[in-house]
Amino acid sequence: MKVLVTGGAGYIGGTAVSMLLDAGYSVNVLDDCSTGHADSVDPRATFFNESLLNASAVHNAVAGVDAVLHFSAKSLVGESVSKPDIYWETNVSGTRILLDAMHSASIKKIVFSSTAATYGEPKEIPITEESITNPTNPYGASKLAVDYMITAQAHAYGLAAISLRYFNVAGALKTSRGWQTERHNPETHLIPNVLRATPENPLKVFGEDWPTADGTCIRDYVHVVDLIRAHISALDVATPSTHEIINLGSGGGYSVKEVIASAEKSLGRSVPYLSAPRRAGDPAVLIADISKASRLLSWKPELDLDAMVSDAWKSFSE
Ligand code: UDP
Numbered sequence: 001m002k003v004l005v006t007g008g009a010g011y012i013g014g015t016a017v018s019m020l021l022d023a024g025y026s027v028n029v030l031d032d033c034s035t036g037h038a039d040s041v042d043p044r045a046t047f048f049n050e051s052l053l054n055a056s057a058v059h060n061a062v063a064g065v066d067a068v069l070h071f072s073a074k075s076l077v078g079e080s081v082s083k084p085d086i087y088w089e090t091n092v093s094g095t096r097i098l099l100d101a102m103h104s105a106s107i108k109k110i111v112f113s114s115t116a117a118t119y120g121e122p123k124e125i126p127i128t129e130e131s132i133t134n135p136t137n138p139y140g141a142s143k144l145a146v147d148y149m150i151t152a153q154a155h156a157y158g159l160a161a162i163s164l165r166y167f168n169v170a171g172a173l174k175t176s177r178g179w180q181t182e183r184h185n186p187e188t189h190l191i192p193n194v195l196r197a198t199p200e201n202p203l204k205v206f207g208e209d210w211p212t213a214d215g216t217c218i219r220d221y222v223h224v225v226d227l228i229r230a231h232i233s234a235l236d237v238a239t240p241s242t243h244e245i246i247n248l249g250s251g252g253g254y255s256v257k258e259v260i261a262s263a264e265k266s267l268g269r270s271v272p273y274l275s276a277p278r279r280a281g282d283p284a285v286l287i288a289d290i291s292k293a294s295r296l297l298s299w300k301p302e303l304d305l306d307a308m309v310s311d312a313w314k315s316f317s318e
Contacts, residue, residue, distance in 0.1 A: 002026040003235070004061055006052060006098065007071030008045065009036030011182040012113065012166075012224060015173045016069055017042045018180055019228045030061040031072065037183055042175070052094035058101040067109035067235055068102060070095065073143070076188065077117065077281060080139035091142035092149075099153050110150065111234045114163040114245065116220075116286055118144040126289035129165070129245045136281055151243040160238035164230060167249030167288045171223040171308035172315035179315035190219070190256060191312050194263045197272050204276035205256050210284040216256035218285040220249035223303035223311070233297040249288030250301045262309045 003020060007013035008029030014036070020027050021044045029041050032051040041047050050057030052072050062068065073091045074080065080087045095112075102110065117140030118133045135141040146163075153159045170191045172181035182192055197203035208215040230248050238244070254262075260271045293299050303311075 001067070001235075002028070002065045004028045004030060004065045004068045005045070005071065006030045006068065007036065007073065007113075008047075009033050009038055009041050010071060011180075011184070012169060012227065013069070013071035014040045014042070015180050015224045016071065016228045016231055017045050018173060018175050019225070019232065021045065023232060028061050028065060030058065035074075035184070040180060040183070042177070052090065052098060055097050055101065058097050059104070062101045062105050062107055065107055067111070067238075068098065068107060069111050069231055069235070070098060071113045073113065075139060077137045077139050078188070080137050080142070084138035087138045087142040092145050095146045095149060099149060102159075103153070103157055108158060108240060109160045109235065109238050110162075111231050111238065112146065112150055112161065112163045114147055114165045115140060115143045116165055116167045116247070116249075116288065118147065118165060121283050122286065125285050126251065126287045127247065128289040129247055129292055147245065154241055154243040158240045159243070160240045161243040162234040162238050163243065163245045164234060165245060165247045165288075166227065167220040167222060167247070167286060169224050169227055170221050171225060171303060171311040173225055174311070174314075179318065181312065181315035190259055191221075191263070191309055192316070194260055194271055195267070195309070195313050195316055199272045203260070203271060203273035205273050206276050206282060207278035208275050210278075212255055212284055214255050214257045217282055218253040218255050218287065220251070220253050220287045221259075221305055221308055222249050222301055223308045226301040226303055230293060230297050230299045233299050237296060244296060246293050246296060247288040247290055248293055249290055250304075251288060251290040253285060253287040254305050259305065259309070262305050263313070265306065266310045266313045
């Protein structure tokens with residue numbers, strides 16, 4: 001089976017490329033390296049170093065594939081508030097171009113990277129796929145718009161589609177070429193920031209006055225390797241004319257201070273941090289209900305927070 005991975009030069013897409021190749025798939029990659037890195041694309045893949053907005057490049061990249069894993073997107077919440085136009089263009093218009101190219105080439109299967117940001121401030125914890133979607137920023141809104149586009153495409157043209165709504169993705173994949181890991185610039189995510197904190201540049205803990213046991217925010221972390229295993233299952237179970245939306249997390253949560261404690265075990269030293277004001281748009285607690293993933297994908301996460309933090313640390317330090 002041959003798949004196109006959009007965003008295959010990025011952290012999550014790049015991990016998918018390597019795991020798909022190891023599982024025996026043929027892989028095309030489409031990525032303009034605007035945030036990804038050409039040198040992280042597995043050389044066994046056929047690489048189209050082109051933009052999702054370039055319809056003829058997308059047409060070439062989908063030729064001969066059986067399915068698409070669509071990771072390519074702008075994904076910074078803060079940037080989406082200050083530059084929303086980029087989010088509508090890349091995430092929404094880019095996906096429109098991809099869906100058109102797939103339709104023209106009769107490619108009938110897609111697995112899409114959606115996000116917990118589509119739910120916004122949750123009314124209930126854990127968050128199920130039936131929870132209200134009310135995104136609080138253009139990033140989440142753009143991903144929700146794409147979910148609607150994909151539903152319509154499934155109903156109109158028989159597309160087999162699954163959107164996977166990620167909670168907090170962390171960890172790294174060790175490959176024969178080295179670690180496939182996060183290389184964001186700027187880095188905004190907690191785990192890399194915890195691991196890179198120094199006395200001169202301590203971690204900023206965004207709020208210690210949240211209504212949680214230790215006063216810091218709770219998030220649901222899932223290892224990138226577990227996450228990609230779910231994508232490979234999704235390729236198997238996607239059904240024509242059906243668009244399933246499935247949460248991917250661990251089903252449990254850790255506070256910022258628990259993440260710091262896990263990092264201190266990996267590092268064998270304390271993590272320097274200081275208390276900073278709450279970050280705009282952060283909800284106190286986000287935890288996924290993952291029973292649908294277990295039911296439809298026969299999936300459960302196998303790697304815990306310590307494994308995510310320790311793999312991330314090895315990937316940055318080895
Ligand atoms: N966070 C923090 N300091 C940082 C980065 C993140 O305190 O330098 C907190 C953030 O407020 C949130 C949690 O860590 O409660 C996870 O944030 P991240 O940006 O990793 O993911 P998000 O939940 O925003 O998708």
